[in-house]
Amino acid sequence: MNRFVVISGCSGGGKSTLLGELARRGHTIVEEPGRRIVEQELACRGSALPWVDGIAFAHRAIDVALTDRAAVEHLSGWVFFDRSAIDAVVALDHLSEGRGRYAGTLPRYHDTVFLTPPWPEIYVNDRERRHGFDDAVAEYQRLLVAYPAHGYRVSVLARMTVGKRADAILTALAQSASVC
Template sequence: MNRSVLISGCSGGGKSTLLAELGRRGHAIVEEPGRRIVKQELESNGTALPWVDMVAFARRAIGMATADHASAKGQAGWTFFDRGLIDAASALQHLTGEPVLQKLSTAYRYHQTVFLTPPWPEIYTSDPERRHGFDEAIAEYDRLAPTYPTLGYEVVVLPKITVADRADFILDHLEAKE
């Protein structure tokens, strides 16, 4: 069974906080490629930033997500990903028209169930790594939400509940699938 679980959805919807909770509970977690890239690019005065060169940023995210996926193979328990390859490939395809999504999503599969954080304006904030507004976050969510089912994934939209309850919800759902 594939135990690599994607948590995707709206930017600012609580993914990183949720992954931190799953990590505190002893599960392997993988930080969002985009946040890691932004930190690296800001430290090195690089230009592969979403507000400077989104195509270069998406290509770097694909490379990082591919490496993350490979390193999680063979893990005994669940590994939870804050975004992943499909998010990055979807962005690149949206920007350039390059048909990368189907090819990459076939070669690198995640668990059949993908959890999405819906737009949640009450918790949305911007920060040094997230400079876009809530409208842009919603547009990204609206692009991603229908993408996963077309690639053969079951999508479960997470309820707007406490972080601990969201973690319980995910673990209960995955346990029921085993």
């Protein structure tokens, strides 16, 4: 059973808050590559930013996600990722003609990917998230198609409290572990 669980979906859909709850409950989490890249690029006045050079940003996000995945191989228990390399590949495919470039080369995660749907009531822009809600919804729609195309089951998380979302994920994972 693959212990590496992806939480992805709509920007501003509550992923980071949910991951914070899972960390509070003692689970290992891996922060979103994109946010870390944006912070670094803004700090050093770089250009690998989604609103400046989206292709360079997507390539960096793939590299960071692959490095993150390799860095936690030795850990035991559930490891939760705020997005994965697949998210970055989807962004790259959307921006360029590189479709299929990474087919079959990405490491596997748990068979079920949990997606946070668009949630306009909690969506906010900030220093690192400058795109609008419509762009976030379009990204979500691409991920909703891409994850099954990469061989994953998608579980869309209901709009509920962060505690209930964490409970739902942990229950689903416990059930999938007992089936194996």
